[in-house]
Amino acid sequence: EDQVTQSPEALRLQEGESSSLNCSYTVSGLRGLFWYRQDPGKGPEFLFTLYSAGEEKEKERLKATLTKKESFLHITAPKPEDSATYLCAVQAVANSNSGYALNFGKGTSLLVTP
Amino acid sequence: NAGVTQTPKFRILKIGQSMTLQCTQDMNHNYMYWYRQDPGMGLKLIYYSVGAGITDKGEVPNGYNVSRSTTEDFPLRLELAAPSQTSVYFCASTEVPNTEAFFGQGTRLTVV
Numbered sequence: 001e002d003q004v005t006q007s008p009e010a011l012r013l014q015e016g017e018s019s020s021l022n023c024s025y026t027v028s029g030l031r032g033l034f035w036y037r038q039d040p041g042k043g044p045e046f047l048f049t050l051y052s053a054g055e056e057k058e059k060e061r062l063k064a065t066l067t068k069k070e071s072f073l074h075i076t077a078p079k080p081e082d083s084a085t086y087l088c089a090v091q092a093v094a095n096s097n098s099g100y101a102l103n104f105g106k107g108t109s110l111l112v113t114p
Numbered sequence: 115n116a117g118v119t120q121t122p123k124f125r126i127l128k129i130g131q132s133m134t135l136q137c138t139q140d141m142n143h144n145y146m147y148w149y150r151q152d153p154g155m156g157l158k159l160i161y162y163s164v165g166a167g168i169t170d171k172g173e174v175p176n177g178y179n180v181s182r183s184t185t186e187d188f189p190l191r192l193e194l195a196a197p198s199q200t201s202v203y204f205c206a207s208t209e210v211p212n213t214e215a216f217f218g219q220g221t222r223l224t225v226v
Contacts, residue, residue, distance in 0.1 A: 004156065032212045043118075043204050043217030044157075051212075087156075091212055098172055100211030101147055104156035 002027040002092050006105035013112050016077045021086055021108045024070040029093030033071050034102060035064050036087040044087055047073075078112045085109045116140050120205050120218035127195040127225045135190040135221050137205030145208045146188040147215070148172075148180065150201040157204065163188055195225045 003026045013019055025033065032051050036044035048057045050066035057064050061082065063074040073086055089102035121136045139146065144165045149157040159172030163182040177199055179191040188207075192199060202222050206215040 034214070036217075041220070043206075043219050044215075045217070046214040049212075049214060089157075098159060098162060098170070100145070100208075101159045101162050101172060102157070102215060104149075104158075106154060106156045 002103050004105040010109045018076045021073040023088030027092035031091045034089045038085045080112050083112045118218040124222050137188045139207045143207035147206045148190045149204045197225050200225045
């Protein structure tokens with residue numbers, strides 16, 4: 001059974017204090033790993049897709065990396081506006097019988113204080 | 115450019131009542147999905163559609179029904195509301211598999 005586990009559940013950082021969020025996964029054939037940001041009361045907003053081990057993508061203060069077992073979302077010098085819940089999701093070959101729907105982790109709630 | 119639009123944003127239902135959650139997208143996406151999000155849990159797939167006239171069950175379909183008569187619309191129907199259906203519901207769409215999904219703003223449903 002496909003599993004996606006995110007850690008930590010919650011993270012509190014001072015502004016400028018860099019850190020990383022982890023997403024470990026067990027799937028039978030990874031088609032893609034996705035990172036989303038979710039603000040309170042809003043729908044998830046797409047950040048990155050990673051397709052193969054060794055791939056990296058960057059956007060402003062965020063950098064996502066992928067290995068065969070896990071992905072990291074690195075946050076460099078975060079600002080208060082980076083506060084949100086970050087969701088990791090995988091799409092597996094086995095998901096082809098569900099329209100290639102995403103299998104989500106529970107998320108990491110990030111709070112960045114001034 | 116509206117993207118994915120869900121209505122209503124909030125709703126309180128009594129046990130046994132019925133309602134339809136509306137979802138429409140203006141991006142001409144074939145793939146559409148309904149997820150529910152419960153506190154402390156990941157999003158769970160309820161139903162999905164790969165095109166007009168084609169729908170199928172996801173991980174947690176009991177108590178729900180869907181239809182897809184057009185590419186744009188994918189309504190979710192609750193026939194006999196139960197407290198276990200208290201949740202936040204998200205509709206999403208993708209152009210093709212394995213690409214970014216666009217989500218609506220969600221419908222917060224409370225069944226009392």
